[in-house]
Amino acid sequence: MIPTILVITNISPSSQNALNYTCQLFQNQQARIIVLRIFALTSGFAGDGLAMAAMAETVASHEKWLEIEKASVMEAFPGLDIETRMVAGTFDETLREQIALENAAAVVFGEEGDHNALLSWDNYVLNAFIDLPVPVLLVPAGARFKTVSHIAFACNYKRENLHGPVDTLKKMMTRLNCQLHFVHVTPENKGLSAEEQTWKQRWQNELHEYPVYFDELEDNDVVTALDRFCESREVDLLAIRPHRAGIWASIFDKSQTREIVNLNKLPVLALRSTP
Numbered sequence: 045m046i047p048t049i050l051v052i053t054n055i056s057p058s059s060q061n062a063l064n065y066t067c068q069l070f071q072n073q074q075a076r077i078i079v080l081r082i083f084a085l086t087s088g089f090a091g092d093g094l095a096m097a098a099m100a101e102t103v104a105s106h107e108k109w110l111e112i113e114k115a116s117v118m119e120a121f122p123g124l125d126i127e128t129r130m131v132a133g134t135f136d137e138t139l140r141e142q143i144a145l146e147n148a149a150a151v152v153f154g155e156e157g158d159h160n161a162l163l164s165w166d167n168y169v170l171n172a173f174i175d176l177p178v179p180v181l182l183v184p185a186g187a188r189f190k191t192v193s194h195i196a197f198a199c200n201y202k203r204e205n206l207h208g209p210v211d212t213l214k215k216m217m218t219r220l221n222c223q224l225h226f227v228h229v230t231p232e233n234k235g236l237s238a239e240e241q242t243w244k245q246r247w248q249n250e251l252h253e254y255p256v257y258f259d260e261l262e263d264n265d266v267v268t269a270l271d272r273f274c275e276s277r278e279v280d281l282l283a284i285r286p287h288r289a290g291i292w293a294s295i296f297d298k299s300q301t302r303e304i305v306n307l308n309k310l311p312v313l314a315l316r317s318t319p
Contacts, residue, residue: 046125047149048076050142055081055109058185062154063113065311066181067121068189073219078146079113081106081130082138106130135168143178150179173314174286179212180314187311192216196225196279197315198270201236201243209285209315210247214254223255225277229266236260271307283313 051066053059063079070077083103110128117126131138143151153169173180197213199206213224226247230236236244244258263269274282 046074046076048078048146049150049152050078050080050139050146050148051152052139053079053081053110053113053154055106056154056156058154058156058183060113060154061185061187062152062181062183063117064120065183065187065189066152067117067124067126069192071121071124076125076127078142078148079110079117079126079128080139080142081110081128082135083130083132084135103130136171139172140176143176148178150181151176152181152183155182155184176314177316179316182312182314184308184311187309190280192220192222192280194223194225194277194279195281195283196227196270196274196277197283198227198229199285201226201228201240201247203243203285205317206247206285208317209283210250212315213283214251217254217256222280223257224251225273225279226251226256226258227261227270227273228259229261229263229269231264232262234262267307274307274310279310281313282307282310283315285317286314 049066049070051059051063053063063077066077083106107130110130114126114128118124129142131142133141139151142148151172153172173182195213195216197209199209216222217224228236228240228244230240248256248258259273261269261273270282273279
């Protein structure tokens with residue numbers, strides 16, 4: 045089955061960068077890419093002729109931009125199946141409807157700055173990153189595509205909800221012919237507990253046919269440890285299972301701006317657990 049990828053655009057350079065990254069990622073794969081513009085409507089437009097006229101002008105302008113962007117992308121990536129679409133509605137509800145309508149495999153967003161700026165975004169982007177039923181890829185504004193050879197999956201071995209993420213990572217290793225680093229960070233001098241050792245063995249058994257490395261990092265600063273690891277292993281993409289607290293929140297915290305120089309250059313993929 046050919047996967048459908050929704051690339052969300054807000055008509056900005058960061059959205060264009062995310063689209064170019066996505067096209068390069070899938071240019072040697074069979075994929076259907078839909079460039080999606082969600083145009084928010086508010087009750088204030090109802091009955092306001094001037095506002096409706098201004099909105100119609102904006103819609104026409106965005107539709108023209110989408111067509112120009114489609115032509116540019118199709119010229120650069122002639123083998124890809126590219127569509128553009130603009131729909132009106134509330135962001136979260138409309139995006140979920142489009143995911144269901146297209147049975148989308150993933151959603152891609154372009155970030156306006158570094159990952160640390162994520163917490164200053166509107167809540168709908170945060171909600172999409174954490175709560176959507178499909179994987180979400182965040183592409184920083186400064187990220188430039190390079191072949192994905194190494195993926196790091198930052199996780200905790202003993203989490204029982206990793207089956208969904210692991211299934212997705214298996215597919216990615218097969219499609220991209222890449223290696224995976226299963227990265228578990230513990231406090232210094234603590235090591236793995238018996239339960240963590242048991243879960244590590246289970247994941248090793250589950251992934252024994254794939255090119256997977258299991259790396260345990262001992263560091264009291266999880267984010268800095270991940271940053272150093274990704275740099276030393278030349279990681280091309282960081283995968284996480286996001287929650288509203290935990291590793292992901294630390295990565296995107298503004299206080300970490302200077303400490304995560306390498307992570308701020310990496311696309312981050314939010315994986316989903318099996319329901």
